[in-house]
Amino acid sequence: MKLAVTIVKEAAGQAPLVLRGDYIDSIQKAAQIGYDAVELHVPDAAEVNVGEVRAACEATGVTLSSIGTGLAHVRDGLSLTSRDQEVRGRAIARLRGFIDLGAEFGSVVIVGLIKGLVKESEGRLEYERHLTDALEVCLPVARKSGVMLVLEAMNRYESDILNTVEECVRYIERFDSEHLKLHIDTYHMNIEEDQIGRNIVAAGQHIGHVHIADSNRERPGLGHYDFLETMAALKTVGYRGALAVECLAKPTPEQAARGAHEFLRAAVTKNPAT
Ligand code: LER
Numbered sequence: 001m002k003l004a005v006t007i008v009k010e011a012a013g014q015a016p017l018v019l020r021g022d023y024i025d026s027i028q029k030a031a032q033i034g035y036d037a038v039e040l041h042v043p044d045a046a047e048v049n050v051g052e053v054r055a056a057c058e059a060t061g062v063t064l065s066s067i068g069t070g071l072a073h074v075r076d077g078l079s080l081t082s083r084d085q086e087v088r089g090r091a092i093a094r095l096r097g098f099i100d101l102g103a104e105f106g107s108v109v110i111v112g113l114i115k116g117l118v119k120e121s122e123g124r125l126e127y128e129r130h131l132t133d134a135l136e137v138c139l140p141v142a143r144k145s146g147v148m149l150v151l152e153a154m155n156r157y158e159s160d161i162l163n164t165v166e167e168c169v170r171y172i173e174r175f176d177s178e179h180l181k182l183h184i185d186t187y188h189m190n191i192e193e194d195q196i197g198r199n200i201v202a203a204g205q206h207i208g209h210v211h212i213a214d215s216n217r218e219r220p221g222l223g224h225y226d227f228l229e230t231m232a233a234l235k236t237v238g239y240r241g242a243l244a245v246e247c248l249a250k251p252t253p254e255q256a257a258r259g260a261h262e263f264l265r266a267a268v269t270k271n272p273a274t
């Protein structure tokens with residue numbers, strides 16, 4: 001299993017994104033620490049200099065496992081389920097841009113906060129209709145580009161829908177597409193799941209991406225989350241994607257990245273088949 005760390009140019013201090021600043025510096029830092037990959041968070045794919053990022057990846061051997069798209073919602077207010085048709089249209093265009101970027105690097109594209117919230121939509125039924133319509137537009141684009149979209153199960157305090165693994169799997173199954181998978185996040189699962197290991201195993205082949213933070217969203221090792229149980233469950237389902245560290249950048253971004261890497265490397269070693 002590849003270890004990845006989140007990178008972002010600018011984000012709020014409390015955002016659970018680790019290495020901050022210039023992408024090229026962060027890719028180099030991730031490589032120095034020993035990460036196999038980075039997860040790039042950006043509000044708009046058009047803000048990424050593909051040539052520069054590709055050169056940094058080639059020079060360091062670090063790959064771009066995943067693209068985080070939530071900043072399109074946080075910074076620019078875009079939502080696939082907005083009551084405003086024009087906003088939905090811009091969100092879909094933004095997601096298509098992320099798919100094109102994912103195709104350049106073989107990255108999965110996260111559909112997390114860009115989904116929007118029910119309370120910002122016209123209502124639950126309309127929310128589901130708009131989300132389904134948006135995915136029906138984007139999935140053929142993803143298929144053509146060989147990109148996987150991953151729908152993140154997020155806890156109730158951050159999202160008023162699609163909180164549990166089971167709820168997300170039920171929704172994803174409607175599409176019957178190899179290009180739409182489940183994205184789990186240990187921090188969210190710690191809040192929402194009744195039994196984490198069992199529910200990961202039940203989700204099985206649907207799992208397409210994994211975020212890692214401890215129960216308190218600090219780097220793994222600083223809370224009470226049972227990472228060995230999650231690793232064993234991921235091994236059982238044959239998960240081969242990245243474990244991407246998305247945790248608070250404390251006490252400093254570099255210390256969070258180093259500490260998380262050290263902890264996860266040891267956990268993966270205890271669980272050799274991962
Ligand atoms: C937000 O809590 C989160 O987990 C992000 O991955 C959403 O894009």
Ligand code: MN
Binds near residue numbers: 152185211246
């Ligand atoms: Mn997450």
